[in-house]
Amino acid sequence: MTKRETLLKKISTYQFAALDLQIYLDTHPNDRAALEKAEKYKAMARPLIAQYEEEYGPLTKRVTDANKWTWIKGPWPWESEDDC
Structure with missing residues (x-):
């Protein structure tokens, strides 16, 4: 296994454990030990x-500024001067 694959496997292992504990915590919200374990894995x-x-x-996409939509700043494809 390459270094990249090993690193990705460790990440996915910890994330899986944290997610599994989060699901458990949905039905056992007062289990302090499980909450602490989930935070530890995260x-x-x-x-x-x-x-x-x-x-x-990057492993996930990130939005740098959620209040801006750059695609809306035109011109729209049908507003191009080439079409006139």
Whole structure:
């Protein structure tokens, strides 16, 4: 297994564990130990995600400014001067 694959496997393992605990917490919201474990797995994944993204690129898409829609700033395809 390559370094990239190993890193991705660790990330997915921690994320799966955190997600599985979150699902458990949906039905057991007062289980403090499970909540702490879920937070621990999320915290363990964060630096690995940062490392992966630094070395290989983003794992998820990010919106830099949710209040701006750059595609709406025209001109629209039918407003092109080439069509006149």
